[in-house]
Amino acid sequence: MIELNFSNMMEEVIGVRGLSKRILEDFQGKVIDVHGQIRDRLWPELAFIDLPSQDTSEIKKIAQEVREESENFLILGIGGSALGPKALLEALSPFHNFTKSPKVFIYDNVDPRTLKHILSLIDLKKTSVNVISKSGSTAETAASFMILWDGMRELLKRRFSKRFIATTDPEKGNLRTIVGREGLKSLPIPRGVVGRYSVLSPVGLLLAEVIGIDSDELLIGAKDIQKRCSNSELWKNPIYLFGTLLYLMDKKEGRTINVMVAYADGLKPLSEWFCQLWAESLGKQEVGLTPYPSVGVTDQHSQLQLWIEGPQDKVVIFIRTNDYGVDIKIPNVFKDMEGLSYLSGHTLSELMKAEEEATEIALAKAGRPNITITVPKIDAYHMGQLFHFFELSTAFTGFLYEINPFNQPGVEEGKNLTYGMMGKKGFEKKRKEVEEYRKKRSRWRV
């Protein structure tokens, strides 16, 4: 089970900039109120809580077909449709494409250079394409889907549509219509489940199965953390503690940046996945916390200076693991050099863990609050725990802020302006707006 240590958030340990036990105790009433909203499923988007109980047999069946038919598995998706699969791939099968089959490519942009490279590397005849979009009309995903659709049809002629798997709304949208019309394989993103809360739906689980991870392991992990966190008592509930501590550090201390530093290269995309979840869910109505993706020990040589001596605006969240699965011993060379020889006989994971702990302590000594989440091992079971832990924490924290943690109204205007420029019907006014704007911005440049 993952563990939360919040000693370095408490004034008892880090001094005046910490939180008191009293403040947390006084907060229990609010926690019970929010707990009720979650328990009673007052929001339809809380449907993600039920994902751990889903039936995975259809996912397993399709994954099996992909593994038998294909040398390459290409995901088309963006935002919540790509970050979860990426987090799973890097954590559970690092360096995947160098050694395993099917190779996995995740195209989550419209950068033509990237797609050209992917297309030059894979044989489309031996490729399965998983197009992921809840709405079925995400512009970026639609663009790459249309290119792949045309390309595969040209190349494969008959039965080409069987090489597409659409992961989308169970009933609505363009992609669902195409599934019905063209006979694509498909998997549903259940009603109510919002993109950034969807990693434990077929969005993430199909990729998991394709790379040989038992998706049920992910779900059991999620189920276990949920059970562990089903009570409303703040002191016994790591999910509620996580949200409450970060909320209070904003409200009481003005700390609005939450750095997530994972001490494993393979967890960097997990940190980026968390950043979408936290940023899009909480950032609205001029409030919100800015999550910052980071990797240890690497970023000690990049960001730590700022965390420890910069503005008093951050809380650092450490993700550490007890077990890297493998290890390498540092040999006994350069014995006469004191600046190097102290490392001999230790292992890389010892150095990694020592540096993580040293950074916690250094921050604490400087009165800079931080939290540590310990993951016993980086495997499917514990990844399931982490995903569900952060999703539940995010919803909980959104309710503390009294905002809707499931929408993203702020991105609409950019979409409409893009429609205007791309000539979509009904957005002619937006195109005019762009032209007006171009005039205004021609002056201040150099």
Add this chain to the structure above:
Amino acid sequence: MIELNFSNMMEEVIGVRGLSKRILEDFQGKVIDVHGQIRDRLWPELAFIDLPSQDTSEIKKIAQEVREESENFLILGIGGSALGPKALLEALSPFHNFTKSPKVFIYDNVDPRTLKHILSLIDLKKTSVNVISKSGSTAETAASFMILWDGMRELLKRRFSKRFIATTDPEKGNLRTIVGREGLKSLPIPRGVVGRYSVLSPVGLLLAEVIGIDSDELLIGAKDIQKRCSNSELWKNPIYLFGTLLYLMDKKEGRTINVMVAYADGLKPLSEWFCQLWAESLGKQEVGLTPYPSVGVTDQHSQLQLWIEGPQDKVVIFIRTNDYGVDIKIPNVFKDMEGLSYLSGHTLSELMKAEEEATEIALAKAGRPNITITVPKIDAYHMGQLFHFFELSTAFTGFLYEINPFNQPGVEEGKNLTYGMMGKKGFEKKRKEVEEYRKKRSRWRV
């Protein structure tokens, strides 16, 4: 030449949260003062300014040998010794290892999983190792260097040391001593040049040459931007404008987060390189700006919601390019579906550029300040410009804050605690401190 457009920083365009022309004019005196400090080289660390004039013949010679002898090129380095090479590799040779030789691996951590994978993929007999450390005793780099040293010696026996290239201080440090004693190839990081300002030294240039990039192109780009920016007149100097605008947005508007969103997958590591430079240089004495690494259009589906409706604490810096070098047309499929067909006939780069511009406008309309840097093309010449532009801007901005933009005193305590735990002589007290700390932090966990 790269171009800076700062219309969306001005009140004339974005309204009351923008800056007035008057405020900038009033700042000219301060700019002249700082310009003098740079012109007169008042800090020895300004030595990085002279890097564009260096002789690259030794770098080219060693790179040629690597290309002839090796199938793999392994860089060992961390922070400034890795982020520059990474930025170059991804921008100028994306998907490098899938198609080109020698393959490049950059190990910038002590994660044992990552090193195990790298070692399982490469034949050490056909590998050149570039160990990069200014001081010559960076713990992480030392650890991996010792492992590779022992491994290559075991395997190659004679002349194994010739497969190591040390990029380090020209005279001092453990690594320099080893060069002298064991006959390694070596390249100097010139006196005064600090790690995070070193990408245009042999730190970045050797990798560039190894992957077939003419390092002189990088340097010509740097030289040209420097010439373009050598005057002290704020209105005509994009480097000073960049620093001044972000400084004033902090001082006048409390905007302390600078998001750098690059509209190209291959520029993500450039953004991460910038984040080290900006964070470590400016984050001290409780001031500083928090740089945030981001990629467009991808992060419009991850972070944009927070930028546009979250706290008023950010400035967004767009990096856009006019020319992706390649393009892909979106075909005319699904004609009867209005939600998709508007994309037909456009290209991916059109969509990419439209979304970038739409995001600028949407932010501006919401009164959220942003800056755009336009790069004509992603090539060595313009990468040289970008690197030098940001390095000069960072030093300039540090002087505006009246701090030392070249040191990083805040990271020492963590290093010392690590030494204590690893048993380095003279750090016994630190080990005790860790033990004391462990007792204190056993209480608050769940």
